[in-house]
Amino acid sequence: MRSWFRRHATRVYERLLERELSGTPTHVAVIQDGNRRYARKQGADASDGHRAGAQTTESLLEWCDELGIEELTLYAFSTENFERPADQRAALFDLIEDKLYDFADADRVHESEVRIRAIGETDRLPRRVRDAIAYADRRTEGYDRFYLNVALAYGGRAELLGAARDIAEDVDSGMLDPNAIDVEAIENRLYEGPTREVDLIIRTGGAERTSNFLPWHANGNEAAAYFCAPYWPEFRKIDFLRAIRTYEHRENSWRRKRARRALALIRAASGQELEEARRILGRFRGSLTDSELEDIDVPVESDHGLGGD
Structure with missing residues (x-):
């Protein structure tokens, strides 16, 4: 009975982990x-x-x-x-x-x-x-x-x-x-x-x-x-899914870092550098909070929206 419960709990946890993943x-x-x-x-x-x-x-x-x-x-x-x-x-x-x-x-x-x-x-x-x-x-x-x-x-x-x-x-x-x-x-x-x-x-x-x-x-x-x-x-598959979750967390952290770097560049740059920074920020806009973006006008081109690359 205990082994059956353990296997059932493992399958449930696997499904939960899979649902939580947004990318691989x-x-x-x-x-x-x-x-x-x-x-x-x-x-x-x-x-x-x-x-x-x-x-x-x-x-x-x-x-x-x-x-x-x-x-x-x-x-x-x-x-x-x-x-x-x-x-x-x-x-x-x-x-x-x-x-x-x-x-x-x-x-x-x-x-x-x-x-x-x-x-x-x-x-x-x-x-x-x-x-x-x-x-x-x-x-x-x-x-x-x-x-x-x-x-x-x-x-x-x-x-x-x-x-x-x-x-x-x-x-x-x-x-x-x-x-x-x-x-x-x-x-x-x-x-x-x-x-x-x-x-x-x-x-x-x-x-x-x-x-x-x-x-x-x-x-x-x-x-x-x-x-x-x-x-x-x-x-086990659970271990594999946990590994992928680690990758996903690192990827999200990387996106936030790139977005904040571009945001800092927008505040400091001008001309061509400003346009490049805006383009990068547009790609990672979803990684920033509304308060971080509220004082910046960031046009997001359709070719560079989230998921465009």
Whole structure:
């Protein structure tokens, strides 16, 4: 009776959280931490924890589809993981290989038009894992409705260092003018991977750090971060909805900050600067109180109204 009541209460709370959300992130990145600790707590082998975590990953894909999220990046195997004992690495490679083939052949993947890609120094992975990556890539290469990026042999610092070296070599050879180095020049030299900037990073397992994960795509976008105690196999839809609520709160705070900055600029600027400030303020007008706006005449153009961008 108690377990039934708990499940019923959980479903009710899930529906409440969903109703409270007014928007969702476009791109979510997840650090799936705690598989081994979960296994130890259960008195099982580490490989059992990783398999349980893989089931949570499948559920996460369903939740993303339900909420209209367009891109998901999973931190499956970092460059630091190569330092693990050989038997642990082999078990992880077995699981990654199996899941890549399973996902590539799953009906729901093709029905939802999921594009599966691996990002990272994949040439460092065993041949059998690289073959599974290539298979998943071929099977889903025509899809673009949802992107699933699997970070394998990935390290954010190594990615940025590689881009810096490539740029230095191109400048030294005369192929690139130093004055032409811009955001696009750097992004063209990063791992082929995410199609969008990261809006929200989730980390399970209790640690409150992003562990060198997608520094360019997340930090540059000031992505929201949600840290939670459950180990990855214990992560529930409620936890996911709470993470999205954190993103929504950060987004609303960001909009208010931009609006107040534009309001301050209107009070101090003139001419072209004034028009630009008014345009920005028009986009974020709904983030300010009436008292903050009452002494300012702010025309809101229809192309830049709330939701216009």
